[in-house]
Amino acid sequence: MAAADSFAALAREFELELLHLKQMLALLEAERRELLTGGTEGLDAITAERLVQANALELYAARRAALLNAQGFSADAIGLAACAAAAGEGGSELAASWQRVAEAAGEVRDLNEQNRTLMRMLLAAVADGVAVP
Amino acid sequence: MMAKRHFAVLALGVPERELRILDTTFLISQGRASAYAPAAEPPPGDPDIVVVDGESDEALAAWASSGHRYVTPTLFLGKQDASCVRSAVVPRPLQPTRILAALDDLTRRFGKAVPELIRRPPTSV
Numbered sequence: 001m002a003a004a005d006s007f008a009a010l011a012r013e014f015e016l017e018l019l020h021l022k023q024m025l026a027l028l029e030a031e032r033r034e035l036l037t038g039g040t041e042g043l044d045a046i047t048a049e050r051l052v053q054a055n056a057l058e059l060y061a062a063r064r065a066a067l068l069n070a071q072g073f074s075a076d077a078i079g080l081a082a083c084a085a086a087a088g089e090g091g092s093e094l095a096a097s098w099q100r101v102a103e104a105a106g107e108v109r110d111l112n113e114q115n116r117t118l119m120r121m122l123l124a125a126v127a128d129g130v131a132v133p
Numbered sequence: 134m135m136a137k138r139h140f141a142v143l144a145l146g147v148p149e150r151e152l153r154i155l156d157t158t159f160l161i162s163q164g165r166a167s168a169y170a171p172a173a174e175p176p177p178g179d180p181d182i183v184v185v186d187g188e189s190d191e192a193l194a195a196w197a198s199s200g201h202r203y204v205t206p207t208l209f210l211g212k213q214d215a216s217c218v219r220s221a222v223v224p225r226p227l228q229p230t231r232i233l234a235a236l237d238d239l240t241r242r243f244g245k246a247v248p249e250l251i252r253r254p255p256t257s258v
Contacts, residue, residue, distance in 0.1 A: 040161045044229045047157045051226055054150065119156045126163055126170050 007087040007094060010067050014097040017060040021104035024053045028111040035118045077102075140240055141172040143180035145199060146192020151210065151227055155184065158229040158236070167240050169233075180205055182239055187212035187222060206243040208235050219243050 031046045033039075065075030071086075073079035084095040144155055155171075162169045172180040183201045186192035187209030196202060206219045213222035219242075221235045 035160075040163070043157050043161055047154055048226075048228050051150075051154070051228075055226075116153060116156075119153070119160065123156060123159055123171060126159070126168075 006067060006071050007083070007090055010064065010083070011090070011094055011097055013060060013064055013067065014094075014101050017057065017064070018097075018101050018104055020053055020056045020060065021101065021108055024050065024057065024108050025104065025111065027053060028108065028115055031115050032111065032118070035115060035122065138167060140167065140169050140181040140236070140244065141179070142169050142182045142184055142236070143172040143201070143205075144184045145196050145201075146186045146189050147184060147210065148186065148189075151186075154227045154229060155232065158232045161229050162233055162236070167237055169236055181244060182206050182208060182236060184208045184210065186210050187214060188225075206239040208232070208239060 027046055027050050030042065031050070034042050034046065068075045068079050068083055071083060073083045073086075080098050081095070084091040084098065087094050142155070142159070144152060147155065159169050159171060169182070180201070183196065183199070183205045185196040185207055188211035193214065196207070201207065202217065207214075207217055207221075209217075209220060209222045210227060211222075211225045213220060219239075221239050223231050223235045
């Protein structure tokens with residue numbers, strides 16, 4: 001694959017990855033609402049869809065790594081910066097796309113951790129209740 | 134003897150992402166005839182059920198050496214150890230309602246659960 005094609009392919013991957021990250025954010029927000037309101041009816045469907053999105057995100061991360069490695073770059077932020085620098089005119093757009101992906105991924109991690117903490121607090125309360133004879 | 138309604142579940146070698154699915158399962162189970170919650174740790178108390186990643190050699194080794202193998206009903210994730218009689222399996226991808234059904238199946242067969250269908254609301258005297 002020519003270098004220009006690889007850069008274009010990488011840019012397309014970023015767009016798709018961002019879509020999945022936004023979907024994941026929406027799911028995590030829905031999950032948070034359920035947890036905060038004590039509702040559990042929607043949790044099963046949210047969890048199933050979250051797993052689908054997590055699998056898709058893993059796939060995109062692997063494809064991104066493969067595209068970068070094929071161009072001789074490492075599959076991390078340093079490799080991406082080097083790739084953007086080598087992309088010529090399209091480099092700034094590539095870097096901006098990656099920045100959007102990285103920010104969305106950070107939001108997903110934060111919200112995921114918040115929900116996990118919330119879930120553990122709720123379960124700790126349940127466990128305390130169970131321990132009472 | 135009154136049938137048991139709350140069951141402590143110990144997860145052995147379950148990947149972090151799937152622990153999250155287990156937590157969701159426990160939350161969904163609250164308020165049902167049979168409710169499940171994570172076993173206290175450390176140290177783990179005396180769990181009613183053990184959940185093991187049936188596709189992980191490390192998890193299976195931890196389970197085999199834990200002393201639960203012949204004692205505690207076991208729910209395998211992904212793949213069942215056929216040598217374990219008191220067990221059930223949930224195929225991947227995991228889903229809370231499927232896990233819940235399997236936990237109910239284990240408690241019905243090997244525990245002292247209140248059968249979901251015959252549980253009645255308390256009546257005034």
